[in-house]
Amino acid sequence: MANPSAVCNGHLHHQKQNNNLLKSGIYKKNGITKGMKKNGVSNGTLYKKTFIEHFEQAPMYVAVLTFLGFGVGTVFGYLRDFMRAWGLEKRNIAAEREQQKDFVPLYQDFENFYTRNLYMRIRDNWNRPICSVPGPQFDLMERVTDDYNWTFRFTGRTIKNVINMGSYNYLGFAETDVNALKTVTIELEKYGTGICSTRQEMGTLDKHVELEKLVAKFLGVEDAMVFGMGFATNSMNIPALVGKGCLILSDELNHTSLVLGARLSGATIRIFKHNNMQSLEKLLRDAIIYGQPRSRRAWRKIIILVEGIYSMEGSIVRLPELVSLKKKYKAYLYLDEAHSIGAVGATGRGVVEYFGMSPDDVDVLMGTFTKSFGAAGGYIAGRKDLVDFLRTHSHSAVYATSMCPPVAEQIIRAMKCLMGLDGTTQGLQRVRQLGKNTRYFRRRLHEMGFIIYGNDDSPVVPLLLYMPGKIGAFARRMLEKNIGVVVVGFPATPIAESRARFCVSAAHTREMLDTVLNALDELGDFLQLKYSRYSKSSHPELYEETRLEFED
Amino acid sequence: MDIKSMKNYLYWLYCQFELITCSYLMEPWEKLLFYTFNIAMLVTVLYAAYTFVSGHLSMAFQFFWHFFGNQRENTVPIMK
Numbered sequence: 280m281a282n283p284s285a286v287c288n289g290h291l292h293h294q295k296q297n298n299n300l301l302k303s304g305i306y307k308k309n310g311i312t313k314g315m316k317k318n319g320v321s322n323g324t325l326y327k328k329t330f331i332e333h334f335e336q337a338p339m340y341v342a343v344l345t346f347l348g349f350g351v352g353t354v355f356g357y358l359r360d361f362m363r364a365w366g367l368e369k370r371n372i373a374a375e376r377e378q379q380k381d382f383v384p385l386y387q388d389f390e391n392f393y394t395r396n397l398y399m400r401i402r403d404n405w406n407r408p409i410c411s412v413p414g415p416q417f418d419l420m421e422r423v424t425d426d427y428n429w430t431f432r433f434t435g436r437t438i439k440n441v442i443n444m445g446s447y448n449y450l451g452f453a454e455t456d457v458n459a460l461k462t463v464t465i466e467l468e469k470y471g472t473g474i475c476s477t478r479q480e481m482g483t484l485d486k487h488v489e490l491e492k493l494v495a496k497f498l499g500v501e502d503a504m505v506f507g508m509g510f511a512t513n514s515m516n517i518p519a520l521v522g523k524g525c526l527i528l529s530d531e532l533n534h535t536s537l538v539l540g541a542r543l544s545g546a547t548i549r550i551f552k553h554n555n556m557q558s559l560e561k562l563l564r565d566a567i568i569y570g571q572p573r574s575r576r577a578w579r580k581i582i583i584l585v586e587g588i589y590s591m592e593g594s595i596v597r598l599p600e601l602v603s604l605k606k607k608y609k610a611y612l613y614l615d616e617a618h619s620i621g622a623v624g625a626t627g628r629g630v631v632e633y634f635g636m637s638p639d640d641v642d643v644l645m646g647t648f649t650k651s652f653g654a655a656g657g658y659i660a661g662r663k664d665l666v667d668f669l670r671t672h673s674h675s676a677v678y679a680t681s682m683c684p685p686v687a688e689q690i691i692r693a694m695k696c697l698m699g700l701d702g703t704t705q706g707l708q709r710v711r712q713l714g715k716n717t718r719y720f721r722r723r724l725h726e727m728g729f730i731i732y733g734n735d736d737s738p739v740v741p742l743l744l745y746m747p748g749k750i751g752a753f754a755r756r757m758l759e760k761n762i763g764v765v766v767v768g769f770p771a772t773p774i775a776e777s778r779a780r781f782c783v784s785a786a787h788t789r790e791m792l793d794t795v796l797n798a799l800d801e802l803g804d805f806l807q808l809k810y811s812r813y814s815k816s817s818h819p820e821l822y823e824e825t826r827l828e829f830e831d
Numbered sequence: 832m833d834i835k836s837m838k839n840y841l842y843w844l845y846c847q848f849e850l851i852t853c854s855y856l857m858e859p860w861e862k863l864l865f866y867t868f869n870i871a872m873l874v875t876v877l878y879a880a881y882t883f884v885s886g887h888l889s890m891a892f893q894f895f896w897h898f899f900g901n902q903r904e905n906t907v908p909i910m911k
Contacts, residue, residue, distance in 0.1 A: 348851055349853075351854070351865070352856070355865075397856075748852070748854075751855065752850055807847060
């Protein structure tokens with residue numbers, strides 16, 4: 280995936296000759312380098328393997344047409360709002376009663392302008408009810424709308440065997456195979472389903488103790504604690520770790536659970552640019568030099584919140600630089616491995632293993648069991664004194680119901696499979712299959728000419744759509760071809776960068792991926808989605824020129 | 832076959848127009864409104880071009896010809 284003679288920051292690299300002729304060159308726009316970023320030279324030998332991320336910018340006409348589309352949508356939005364306000368059209372949204380018209384308005388109309396006028400028109404692409412296990416293929420309930428997506432009704436039919444490119448089923452553990460779920464069935468019959476208590480009262484079962492020991496062993500740390508819900512793990516434990524007088528440095532694109540936890544804690548929050556170590560270093564230096572805002576005292580604690588894989592971008596955190604920064608400035612590191620545990624790394628142990636680092640370098644390792652383990656819940660792992668502190672002080676331990684036993688058993692069996700403790704190599708095979716599928720899928724999409732964001736090793740693949748009209752068209756046409764995809768627009772992404780997000784799974788066979796890729800090829804030509812300037816031609820032998828690009 | 836591929840191509844162009852201007856998302860009456868407005872604008876622009884541009888061009892041509900050297904008494908006053 281490396282350009283044979285790539286230039287980065289004025290240094291000329293001679294890379295190993297690869298057969299992959301991906302033309303992801305470096306080009307300058309207003310002095311900012313976009314495209315392939317390489318970090319090998321500027322940081323010495325921090326990275327043991329090449330770190331390649333793509334964030335290609337689309338040609339200018341795409342941005343212009345996107346805003347044109349939004350402009351037309353906005354004009355018609357105003358028209359429809361006018362008609363609703365003057366009674367020419369029926370109001371389908373919440374409104375106050377006649378008697379309350381003189382009160383303070385309950386529903387601020389303009390805030391939901393985007394939801395009412397743009398989201399409602401393509402709402403049928405989200406919240407689609409499924410009626411089978413979300414494995415590599417699933418069944419959808421068919422639904423139709425009579426009044427342009429304001430209400431839906433089910434026709435009663437199910438659409439069978441839709442290829443699933445949207446579930447976070449990275450290792451394929453979401454399965455209904457009876458042999459695989461044998462131990463889970465036994466535990467279900469032994470313990471039932473409910474816990475009916477919190478961890479600190481009577482909700483700690485031997486299953487939880489077993490699971491926590493297994494998680495600690497899996498990650499290579501001293502101790503771990505598990506919680507019933509992944510989102511709640513972040514939002515309830517960050518307030519226990521930091522408080523007033525502490526500083527939180529959080530990445531621009533962090534997940535809502537991290538943001539909520541940070542806000543609930545009451546600490547000061549400063550944001551650094553996404554995955555940008557220079558921005559983080561500047562913030563760290565300012566924090567240490569200037570201290571707290573008014574009193575100029577030293578900060579009680581400085582903690583850096585990052586994620587292993589960012590689910591909207593597909594980028595992987597720059598962990599080696601981060602750890603060296605945190606050691607230099609004596610800060611703490613909280614790593615949220617929701618999407619990366621099980622999905623990256625040679626044996627599935629996450630970004631820490633992916634970069635070849637030791638888990639002692641990260642202070643708080645957090646992750647979820649929802650994505651790669653086919654269960655629900657989250658964990659926090661690290662040193663024993665950290666976990667013991669959380670057992671007494673976390674809001675989740677005191678008030679929230681603990682994880683239910685069959686789910687705990689599912690995680691135990693998945694983790695044992697991954698570690699090889701069940702006597703087979705199935706776990707390792709799954710991790711390798713995921714890596715192969717990821718690389719194949721990304722390589723083929725790059726060759727076809729789509730703009731894909733993110734690191735070459737991340738199983739989350741965002742494909743850029745840009746224009747609001749294409750969001751709905753893409754999702755609907757893919758469903759007609761029996762492929763289920765997730766599309767995302769504003770406000771989860773920047774307004775001009777709506778995308779379709781694919782999650783590659785180890786359970787996808789090569790045929791399924793080929794079906795999806797052929798459908799994407801066809802659809803890409805029909806909808807004109809192949810914006811990339813660097814697509815590989817179909818005749819690699821003709822493309823032998825060395826490319827030297829000098830940055831001034 | 833040429834007519835068929837031409838028709839397919841035109842249909843594909845129409846789809847692109849629909850996607851880019853978000854008229855794919857509109858209800859039928861909104862589409863009618865939007866297309867009527869667009870076609871009215873287009874017709875107005877074409878009519879204005881047809882009526883006025885030739886006159887403007889010939890006047891500009893005469894102005895520049897006179898300006899660049901050919902001194903002949905011109906009967907048409909130069910518009911400034």
